Amino acid sequence: xxxxxxxxxxxxxxxxxxxxxxxxxxxxxxxxxxxxxxxxxxxxxxxxxxxxxxxxxxxxxxxxxxxxxxxxxxxxxxxxxxxxxxxxxxxxxxxxxxxxxxxxxxxxxxxxxxxxxxxxxxxxxxxxxxxxxxxxxxxxxxxxxxxxxxxxxxxxxxxxxxxxxxxxxxxxxxxxxxxxxxxxxxxxxxxxxxxxxxxxxxxxxxxxxxxxxxxxxxxxxxxxxxxxxxxxxxxxxxxxxxxxxxxxxxxxx
Numbered sequence: 677x678x679x680x681x682x683x684x685x686x687x688x689x690x691x692x693x694x695x696x697x698x699x700x701x702x703x704x705x706x707x708x709x710x711x712x713x714x715x716x717x718x719x720x721x722x723x724x725x726x727x728x729x730x731x732x733x734x735x736x737x738x739x740x741x742x743x744x745x746x747x748x749x750x751x752x753x754x755x756x757x758x759x760x761x762x763x764x765x766x767x768x769x770x771x772x773x774x775x776x777x778x779x780x781x782x783x784x785x786x787x788x789x790x791x792x793x794x795x796x797x798x799x800x801x802x803x804x805x806x807x808x809x810x811x812x813x814x815x816x817x818x819x820x821x822x823x824x825x826x827x828x829x830x831x832x833x834x835x836x837x838x839x840x841x842x843x844x845x846x847x848x849x850x851x852x853x854x855x856x857x858x859x860x861x862x863x864x865x866x867x868x869x870x871x872x873x874x875x876x877x878x879x880x881x882x883x884x885x886x887x888x889x890x891x892x893x894x895x896x897x898x899x900x901x902x903x904x905x906x907x908x909x910x911x912x913x914x915x916x917x918x919x920x921x922x923x924x925x926x927x928x929x
Contacts, residue, residue, distance in 0.1 A: 677809055679776035680729075682736040683709065684745040691716065692732045694725075694776060696811055702728035704735060725775035756780065757807045758821035760791055760798035771802050772812040780805055793822065795870040822871050831865055834878035839863025841881045853877055 683689035687709045695701055700721035707714045720735070722728050740747070764770055766784050773779065781803040788797050796819060807826050808818065820827050839854040840863070841847075849855075853874055854863040865874055 679806070680732065682732065683748045684740065685748055686743070686745050688739070688745070690732055690736045690739070692728055692776070694774065696809065704728055704732045706735070755825045757804045757824045757826070759802050759804070759808060759813070759818040760794070760796070760821070761800050761802065761816075762796055762798045762819050763817040764799060766800040766802065771816055771818070772808060777804055777806045777808070779803065794819070795872065827871060831871055831874055834874050835863045835865045837878045837881050838874065
């Protein structure tokens, strides 16, 4: 996960990344940016976050001094990310505290209670400035809020898959998980549908489509094999070719 970036006015820059499962969990890269896409290269790998942060700043300062470029001020991410502790009360050691992504707010409930708009209960909620990784969610058994930016984007993509399938199969309105929002020309998740319900449905649609594609490919292969067999059989039952009749030239007449 990218934790910090420094971008210059020539569309080049440096980034600091973190992967808690890697032997050297911190890395700084140089990158080039084109059409909104970044190409990362020349990684410096290390074990300590403060070393990685110093390396990031040193590389950026050296590059700026060499090439006389100016740093581009990047808009801060105003989104926050909320996660629920569903298995235990919030206490020391029950939530991730990355060097680059520490909690900015906590709500500790008096007891385990139902989370409004979600299909689970929790002991409390923790807010971060950046999204947690999948590994962190598994390690601490946290559940993300459906209002988190990354979850909203994920659900929006899944809604398009499920909505098209529901239309194609004429699913009754009371059983649908989505409805079509004509103003934006896209499908929207119904308010009562949970992220887990939508993800399960989207996965089911993807499996059905994959199975249909395999059947179509198998059917095409079978037809090709049948055509080849018919051609071989026709070749075997074909009579011997008639010999070419020699036509005398005028000198032989």
